[in-house]
Amino acid sequence: MPLFPRWTNTVSRLSVFLLLALPAVAIGGLLIIVRSPYGTKVNRQVVQPIQFDHRHHVGDEGIDCRFCHYTVEKSPNAGIPSTQVCMSCHAQVWNKSPLLGLVREYYFKDRPIPWNSVHNLPDFVYFNHSIHVNKGVGCASCHGRIDQMAAVEQVSPLTMSWCLDCHRAPEKNLRPVEYMTSMTWKPDPGVDGEKLGADLAKLYNVHTRTSCDTCHR
Amino acid sequence: MKFALPVLADTQSVPLSAAAAPEAPADEAQFAPQRTPGEHGYGRTYWRSIEESLRGPEAIPDRGGEFAPGELDVPTGFQRRDFLQLMGASLALAGLTACTEKPVERILAYTRTPDGLAPGTPLHYATAYARDGIGTGLLVTAWEGRPTKVEGNPSHPGSKGATGPGEQALLLQLYDPSRARVLKERGAGRSWRSFRESMNLRASTWNPSGGANVHFLVEPSSSPTVQALRREILGRLPKARIHAYASAPRDNIYEGTRWAFGVPLEPHLDVERADAILSLDADFLEARSENLPATRGFAARRDPKSPAGMNRLYVVEPRLSITGGMADHRLRARSSDIEGIALGVLAQLGKTVPALSAFASGAGPALPPEAARFVKAVAKDLASKAGRSLVVAGERQSPLTHAVAHAINAGLGNVGTTVRFTEPVVDTSSGPASWQPLLEELRAGRVDTLVITANNPVTSAPADAGLAALLKKVPNVIYWGLYEDETGQLANWFIPAAHPFESWGDVRSLDGTASIVQPLISPLYGGLTEIEVLEAFVDRGELKPHDAVRATWKAKGLSADFDNAWETWLSAGVIPQTQSPFASPVLRADSLAQLAAAARPAPAGLEVNFVTDYKVFDGRWAQNAWLQELPDPVTKVVWDNVALLSEATAAKLGVKKYDPISRKFDLVTLSVDGRSVEAPALVQPGCADDAVTIQLGYGKQVVELYFEADVPRVVGFDAARIRTAGSPWFRTGLQLAPTGRTYTVVTTQTQPTAADRPVALMQTLEEFRKDPEAADHRRPEGKLKGNPLPTVQKPVDYSQQQYKWGMSVDMSRCTGCSACVVACQAENNIPVVGKEQAGKGRVMQWMRMDRYYSGTVEDPEVVNQPMLCQHCEAAPCEYVCPVNATVHSDEGLNDMVYNRCIGTRYCSNNCPYKVRRFNYLHWTADRSQVERMIYNPDVTVRARGVMEKCTYCVQRIERARIVSRLENRTIIESELLTACQQACPSNAIVFGSLNDPKSRVSQLHADPRRFDVLHELNTRPRTAYLTKLKNPNPELA
Known part of the structure; x- marks a missing residue:
């Protein structure tokens, strides 16, 4: 009779396996969680203090993104429109609507509307809207079909690998700048998208960088 | 069985250039052929501290390794064991944080976006700052109404784009939470309205005598609006007296x-x-x-x-x-x-x-x-x-x-x-001659109302004025100041001042050019301007400072279209055609010859010299931690002032030189005319014998918001206590005696020493002309070509990149003024650490102004060398980082990625230039909301445990890049200046792309004076230095 019965072999193999596997699964699991839609918070509607409906403004009325987010072409921030921008129309249109009561209240009290942020980058990441939109990256490329969202949600994971995917091969995501704010732009049928992207990259002198200091300072 | 060790890859097998055959690596002597042992090049030997010069390198304490004594101290109150336990527990629990929701961030948009403002893009406003009436034009950067950086206004003749450390540090003063906030009458809060009413009531006691019992003690001013107000006051109260006061009078x-x-x-x-x-x-x-x-x-x-x-x-x-x-x-x-x-x-x-x-x-x-x-x-x-x-x-x-x-x-x-x-633009008399008459009136008890707008005269005036005792006798003292300081505590009425960046006003520079002072932000603490305070003594309605300044300038009739001109003046920062015309004075030779003949030699004996402190001036910036922590350009002392004396004088008086290990300095008693003060004595090379120099502006209660508890502590000693109104600057008759006690002064002088390497080089003009290529052996393309030391790093060809960033520092121009150090601190959100931590070598400034002496202790020559990250192409820091937190960018920048850094400090250990700074403690923790407003939003605020260092202002590079790429052009040299370069008054620092042969930096890199520091290590630094040249007179050589 050996000191250890044969089944202890299984136990010892199993315990060695578990000793290695458990931390691997735990760490790997965490890495997966933060990259999962749960971790990146994509496709989750963010409730705002005022029910602003992009479906109506963009979809029905066809208002250009830049009418409200007018600094997108010249500043790092696209800019959450000031209350005055809301009031420039709604002083005339729907100026008695109870849905807009809060807007009027904030405006006349001169208090900022506390919008909830949808797209959050970490504080050590510096993103610039202007260079992207001027080099042929459309609004919808990152923000999705805003014209179909009742409450805006994040559609891209905004992880570093997602950024790098495009920075390494931007051609797939380029479009003519005149269609920048179009929600529905697609290359014309018969046009090779990749080829078009490559041509546009040349035309716009697209020069994506992947050095750390591109985004981290 | 026989084991054979695997053959390690030959590090030299990487060919450094096509022609370089593997040769035996040359030793250092080959790189410095003109160097003999003990000599650092061109026949000179450099030393950093007096101990090193007198007793050789052995006098420098052996730190037994990389870090300064105390640098690695674990914060007290925490045992290692507890720390490890907690660490283990927190690691185990850290995973759980992934299970919680991140809090939703709010975006607060404007109700009405101000004109020209795009969120995320800073605006620059021209304004001006006056110290004792002398105006300097500034451009202040503001992010959504929040000023974050001060720069010089290139179109202002008093700045020409440059600033000193004082102007740079104005920002920290703006957000200083210890500034006064409440208007007080004898300690009780009052409103501005009640102050005005009280003054109006009091006016009945002034009017009968024409204001003979009303006095004003004001800061010298060049402001046309303030001067007009002074005239108005004298019009209403003809017998009132206005005394200009400056503790450093001109x-x-x-x-x-x-x-x-x-x-x-x-x-x-x-x-x-x-x-x-x-x-x-x-x-x-x-x-x-x-x-x-x-x-x-x-x-x-x-x-x-x-x-x-x-x-x-x-x-x-x-x-x-x-x-x-x-x-x-x-x-x-x-x-x-x-x-x-x-x-x-x-x-x-x-x-x-x-x-x-x-x-x-x-x-x-x-x-x-x-x-x-x-x-x-x-x-x-x-x-x-x-x-x-x-x-x-x-x-x-x-x-x-x-x-x-x-x-x-x-x-x-x-x-x-x-x-x-x-013609002078400021009060020509602001010294004792100006305010002695006031003292006489005070002594006689003939003063009913005294309005003080000068900076804290109670402590900044010579002690024999006895102002503190005299003020107690005055029924109505009104003091207007940024801080409720010693004068504020003696005043009946204390009025908190608005910071210059919160005020409307006007100033003139010394040449007469006028500028409008425009506010960057509304008063954070409800301060008021000097214009408003003086208006309370004029019998007319109240004008807002903005309207008062406009009225002054409208009345001058400089432009037919005033509103338009006003806007132009505001945006340019100068009012054109306001320079004073040049006078053509005639020398009164005869009367002067008589005066010259009557001059008598000064009595022999020990002399005391009072100088305004380079950093805190007369004490008005004593609360400014950026300036307190700036190493003095000469003594390298931080958070203190010292009595400077020569070695011979120290020996004569029995003052010991300090102990470099404990940093204990002899405490001495300085007495003049029965008044005395205790001060640490520092033997300073280059001091005249029998002359002791002390800096004014210290000995004040400073709230140490930056370390330990927020308790006021006295910083330095108050030299004004032995200053007399009769001789405010120097006088003989000083007695100096050691007390036998010692005092710890923190200098940054013997921290990282040069370790006997030629680092900063100096030549005479003659030597340079004889052999312009002399410095050549210290750079890669020079005489060393083809034979550099091997490196494990594969050389990268940067010539195909659009930009190849590089810097050059001309040591011939550099005065060591350290404006760059503070500018860098402001631009890059660099924290302050306080005296105790500075003593442990934990100063965080990315730029270090190294000062080397050469020659004798009596008459040293000085070389100043701003030392910052060299952005080596073969960076020794990079290959020791286990987590790739410091890596090279495609354009050759040595990037520091804070979010990857785990704080091993290997990079700092391996950096030969010692330019990396480690966050030993969480310096930025517990900052109040107001203090956090100072941060540049373009730069990450670093946390504890992270390494940091100069980035060549990468945030400015990236901004300039995006602006230029939006316009489909390359970056213009003048639109991209690093913070240090922008501030430099002597244009010693030049930054740009080395791939552009026309750029100034390329030309300077090709200058014959160029050399690379520690080039023999083959780090291939991107920062090149130009040797310091001296132009001695052959007759005195």
């Missing part, structure tokens, strides 16, 4: 011109046109408001390529100043003896220059042989460069010294070329 300058020309005038130096300059204790290279243009001009002529050739600077001074460090020849002399030396130069010139013949006989006091030789050589040199020479006297010197300087300038035909005169 009276002697105006008195000197009055003696020389009969009228007080403002001298303007055109240093750039001067071939030879004699400074009589004039620290005209100190980076202060009044000196910035002079520094620009001086630096332009320290370049051998300057079309007019290199200038030559002679300095006579009692202590080693910034200007003294730049001197080609320096004469140590007690301040009291400088008048005699000036007269000696004048008499010498009188013998040869006909215009000065009246002075040939008045030889002045007999001079010691060394001084006589100096005087003779200087006089000859000045005379040979008549019309292109310049004599400057410092504000501390007697009016006669100033008059002598003017006489020499006039006699040599320098007036109109290197020096010009205009």
